[in-house]
Amino acid sequence: MIRRFTWCVLLSLALTGSAFAGFLNGGFESGDFTGWTQGAGYWYGGMNNLDPVNYLPGGQFYDMSANASAVVGPGLDPNTDNNLNMVYADSYAARVNDSYNDYSVSVISQTVANYTDPSIYFAWAAVLQSSHGPTDSDNFGLSLIDDTTGATLYSVYYNSANTPPGLFTQSSSDWFYTAWQVQQLDVSAMVGDTFTLTLLASDCPYGGHAGYVYLDGFGAAPPPPGGAPEPATMALIGLGLSALAAIRFRKR
């Protein structure tokens, strides 16, 4: 009985831990961009012009007619020789920008306020079409900022002229792609701070090449890998029930 009670408490903690962490649709399981701020525009060159602020609402290049992002279901990305699953966890992920070369820049961003969990997780995978040089290729930038202190906790920027072989693989159709990169940021020393995750992906500035990035599992707990068929909460409940069943079986 005591063990069963312990399991129930653990289960409740696991459920409430992610439910009250401040993330809204961090794994895109609503099937849309609910909870996320979207931005878009067109890029015609100039590295300074790639600042996501320029493409988010109120920015100087903000133009949602360019938006090429979508929430996608499980399936293999054809530009990766079918090596990359478009979803990391559960049933949906975001694809920011797309494979069509039309100068598009697409951005998504989410802010979580008064954050009290010890970690922030997210997973990304990039697909960049072989293009030009370091200042005029399709590219992406992903960052996690502590808005309270201004500290940058995570920041990556890559373009198709900068694709380290340990991280990127070149497909037979000349796209550079990564496997899913799962990140865990320790924010236990920043209790109560506000954090913003921002992802920008852009085509090349000559209309000839495209780049896009998948994002999934923005949350307080590690995203379950492998595109599980059930929502995360159902999986947790299932785990709890199996544990209870196992305990009961062992008692008999």
Ligand SMILES: [Ca+2]
């Ligand atoms: Ca998901």
Ligand SMILES: [Ca+2]
């Ligand atoms: Ca495009």
